[in-house]
Amino acid sequence: MRQDEARQVRARIAELERTLTVASPARGRQLQQDAGHELRNAKFRLELLEECIAAMH
Numbered sequence: 001m002r003q004d005e006a007r008q009v010r011a012r013i014a015e016l017e018r019t020l021t022v023a024s025p026a027r028g029r030q031l032q033q034d035a036g037h038e039l040r041n042a043k044f045r046l047e048l049l050e051e052c053i054a055a056m057h
Contacts, residue, residue, distance in 0.1 A: 002056070006049040013042045 016039040
């Protein structure tokens with residue numbers, strides 16, 4: 001279950017990184033800030049999940 005969640009978080013991180021890479025100024029600074037904030041949260045969540053998975057093995 002945790003491994004599936006970790007895969008989903010990794011996919012979301014990749015999506016957010018693409019959003020930040022291709023986001024144009026015309027799309028707005030707020031979009032970039034929101035994506036950056038969500039990206040930081042997702043990376044933190046992934047770190048916790050990976051620690052949990054490692055502890056289970």
